[in-house]
Amino acid sequence: MHLDTILLMSGTVVKVLQLFVALSLLIVLHEFGHFFFARLFKTRVEKFYLFFDFLFPFSGLLNFSLFKKKKGDTEYGIGWFPLGGYVKISGMVDESMDKEQMALPPEPWEYRSKKAYERLFIMLGGIIVNIIVAMLIYITVFSVYGEEYLPVQNATYGVMVDSTAKSIGLRDGDMIKSIDGVPVTRFNKIVTALVLDEGKTIQIERNGAPMDIAVKEGTVHSIITSKKRGSFISPRIPTVVDKVSKKSEAEKMGMKTGDSIIAMNGIPTPFFDQYDSMKRALVGQPITVTVMRDNAPVVLNGVVPEDKILGFRPMGDLDRYFKFEKINYNPIQAIGKGVSYTFTQFGAYISQFKLMFTSKEIKASESLGGIISFGKIFPGEFDMEKFLMLTAFVSIILAFMNLLPIPGLDGGYVIFLLWEMITGKAVSEKVMERATTVGLILLLTLMVYANGLDIFRLFKS
Numbered sequence: 001m002h003l004d005t006i007l008l009m010s011g012t013v014v015k016v017l018q019l020f021v022a023l024s025l026l027i028v029l030h031e032f033g034h035f036f037f038a039r040l041f042k043t044r045v046e047k048f049y050l051f052f053d054f055l056f057p058f059s060g061l062l063n064f065s066l067f068k069k070k071k072g073d074t075e076y077g078i079g080w081f082p083l084g085g086y087v088k089i090s091g092m093v094d095e096s097m098d099k100e101q102m103a104l105p106p107e108p109w110e111y112r113s114k115k116a117y118e119r120l121f122i123m124l125g126g127i128i129v130n131i132i133v134a135m136l137i138y139i140t141v142f143s144v145y146g147e148e149y150l151p152v153q154n155a156t157y158g159v160m161v162d163s164t165a166k167s168i169g170l171r172d173g174d175m176i177k178s179i180d181g182v183p184v185t186r187f188n189k190i191v192t193a194l195v196l197d198e199g200k201t202i203q204i205e206r207n208g209a210p211m212d213i214a215v216k217e218g219t220v221h222s223i224i225t226s227k228k229r230g231s232f233i234s235p236r237i238p239t240v241v242d243k244v245s246k247k248s249e250a251e252k253m254g255m256k257t258g259d260s261i262i263a264m265n266g267i268p269t270p271f272f273d274q275y276d277s278m279k280r281a282l283v284g285q286p287i288t289v290t291v292m293r294d295n296a297p298v299v300l301n302g303v304v305p306e307d308k309i310l311g312f313r314p315m316g317d318l319d320r321y322f323k324f325e326k327i328n329y330n331p332i333q334a335i336g337k338g339v340s341y342t343f344t345q346f347g348a349y350i351s352q353f354k355l356m357f358t359s360k361e362i363k364a365s366e367s368l369g370g371i372i373s374f375g376k377i378f379p380g381e382f383d384m385e386k387f388l389m390l391t392a393f394v395s396i397i398l399a400f401m402n403l404l405p406i407p408g409l410d411g412g413y414v415i416f417l418l419w420e421m422i423t424g425k426a427v428s429e430k431v432m433e434r435a436t437t438v439g440l441i442l443l444l445t446l447m448v449y450a451n452g453l454d455i456f457r458l459f460k461s
Helices: 003-040 099-103 116-144 163-167 187-196 219-225 249-253 272-281 331-358 371-376 384-403 410-423 429-460
Strands: 045-052 065-071 074-079 081-089 147-149 159-161 175-179 201-206 209-214 233-235 239-244 260-264 286-293 296-303 312-314 325-327
Touching: 003 045, 003 081, 003 116, 003 384, 074 081, 116 331, 116 384, 116 410, 159 163, 159 272, 163 219, 175 187, 187 219, 187 233, 187 331, 239 249, 249 296, 260 272, 331 384, 384 410, 410 429
Parallel strands: 045 074
Antiparallel strands: 045 081, 065 074, 147 325, 159 233, 175 201, 201 209, 239 260, 239 312, 260 286, 286 296
16 A cells, blocks of 8 residues: 555544544533533532434434443433533523423422522523633643744745735745734744734745745635645745655665755746746656765656656754744643633634634635544644644634534523623523424534535545
8 A cells, every 4th residue: 555545544543533622622621611600609400421322303313322431410421422521400491401390390409499680690600611621721731831833034044935825925934014004923823814814915035035925815715625735825844855755666776764956957946936847847757866865966757647756755844944932831831821812712713613704705515524524624633732722722713613602502591691791581491392392403404504514625625
């Protein structure tokens, strides 16, 4: 089997495992938030489940558990339907739709017997815990790993650009200085500033001369929908060979790990974009590749295959080529940074979400995604720092999504409770039941739609 295929398969497995672990952990912690406040206000919790023990949202269909154990008044278990989880709180209209219990007179230990502010905390418990979890993870990461970033000025070779960037006038080697006149200090914030702030101009330096690049309409749309996320711009790097695939053209030519490609057919190609561009222009033709090996030039001969793949993986570790800045935090500083960063990320996600409704260039059908899209945010190789940072961000996403005012989600219940606290009149159980039914159907529809989009994109790609 080809090395690239093996790496792709193993990378997919790593992504799936990271997604499963992160979501399972965050779901359990989210439900624990509801559980904690329910117990705090002496409310009985009948079930605490990771995943659903029924065919969501139909509480009466295919009821069985992979594991369950009763302890006290609560049954703890793992359901068979691997999306989400829930706690069943006595005397509450929820996804279990237990109408028999609701038809009986309220008991002191039931949710409906509690004061409005107590019920509000019970409903917000999951969201509160998700935010706290994100804070704790960020505090841990900043305390242990610090914060490392590539300053824009340290990307000394400029940028590599894709077809979208070229279409607005950017070129390989350009040095980006600012967006709409506002300096960008961190390289990884350039595209974020361009998309979220809907930048209109990019200030660059090309061959020592300053220039303004107008961001034409459709650019943000192309960035968002690109099959290669993050390819709009990236730091320009030399071409240094990392791994050579077996039985590949690169192996036949005699390429070795550590070789640095400096020319093809006698034409200088010190940077990866130059090498890649020339390779594509020479498909099916003989080539001579000059590499630096042990500080001496070595000439290798071969032919560019029809698939344009010589069969080696370039070294992409940016810290090999550039000087990164690192900020170390003591425990007190890490707490402050972790808390502020959580709210910064929460605000950034809200801005992303709003763009689906306010931006002319972003369509919900192209931005929404299901479980496959979630999985793609995790890297194909496990890295503890990246895993923790992504898990914290997913926790923020779960908090935000559950805060949406949709019946069936925590935010839907919160709206009803706020109405009760303002007017002094509780929403009737009949209205709650109907609203919850409509909300669950809406959630199921959105879930099917989002995951359907993922499947469609897989077949389309």
